[in-house]
Every structure is written in C-alpha cells, then in structure tokens.
Amino acid sequence: MITAFSTMQNFDYLELYRTFLKSETDCTGTVVLHHGLVKRPGKKVSDFSIVELQSIVADVDTHLANIAHQAKERFNLNQVLVVHRLGSLCAGDSVLLAIVSGKTRDRCFTACSWIVDEIKREEFIDLTEHP
Numbered sequence: 001m002i003t004a005f006s007t008m009q010n011f012d013y014l015e016l017y018r019t020f021l022k023s024e025t026d027c028t029g030t031v032v033l034h035h036g037l038v039k040r041p042g043k044k045v046s047d048f049s050i051v052e053l054q055s056i057v058a059d060v061d062t063h064l065a066n067i068a069h070q071a072k073e074r075f076n077l078n079q080v081l082v083v084h085r086l087g088s089l090c091a092g093d094s095v096l097l098a099i100v101s102g103k104t105r106d107r108c109f110t111a112c113s114w115i116v117d118e119i120k121r122e123e124f125i126d127l128t129e130h131p
Contacts, residue, residue: 002072004064004082006055006125011083013097020081020099028078028101032108034116036096038089045129053086053095057124060086067118075111077102082115084125 001023013035021031042048057063068080081099089095098115102108119125 002068004068006060006084008087030105030108031101032112034098040091042129048129051089052128056126063124075107
C-alpha cells in the first residue's frame with residue numbers, strides 16, 4: 001500500500017504509525033520511520049518566528065505519490081507512507097513523516113533516506129523563514 005499526501009493541518013504521527021502497522025503482514029521484517037521536525041537555527045534566518053511551506057507546483061500530492069511509488073519499486077518495499085506539512089509552522093512542529101516497511105532493514109533504511117533526500121531535492125515545496 002502506498003499513501004502520500006500533504007496537509008495544512010498538524011498530523012498525529014503516532015496515529016498514522018498505528019494505522020500503518022495495522023496493514024502489515026508477516027512478510028515484513030522491518031519498519032523504518034523518519035519524523036522530520038522544524039529545527040532552529042533556520043537555514044537562512046537563524047532565529048525565525050515561523051517557517052512558511054508553500055507548494056510551487058499545481059499538485060504537490062502527485063509529486064509525493066510519485067516519490068513513494070518509485071521507492072516502493074526501487075527498494076522492493078511492502079508499504080510506503082509520506083506526509084508533508086504545508087502552511088505556517090513553528091520550531092518543533094512536525095514537517096515530514098516517511099514510513100516504509102519491507103523484508104530487510106538495509107533496504108528499508110536506504111529507502112527511507114532516499115525518500116527524504118528526494119523530497120528535499122525536488123523543487124516542488126518552497127520554504128521561507130520569517131524573522
């Protein structure tokens with residue numbers, strides 16, 4: 001199963017993880033989770049007040065889904081979940097959740113890292129730090 005979406009709302013990463021696990025089978029040997037937070041200092045404004053994340057493409061969900069599908073195929077995964085926040089965020093807020101499952105830990109760790117790198121590499125979400 002592949003799930004990928006953006007949201008303007010805070011997300012409950014623990015509930016998303018619980019739901020993810022409910023779809024697992026005994027074919028899974030490893031589940032890897034990346035929970036990204038907005039950190040301080042910022043990349044350009046060290047002591048920002050908020051971070052604004054805006055989609056710079058017509059459909060950011062399609063881009064996230066494409067990355068999730070590529071990861072599933074490339075790393076032979078069982079499941080992939082990707083959730084990305086948009087809108088105004090503060091330091092410490094959840095910004096990205098990537099969860100993958102598969103038979104072995106090596107492919108799952110590599111896949112989760114690859115997903116995060118692809119999201120950061122792709123230029124479909126603009127990040128602006130406000131003083």
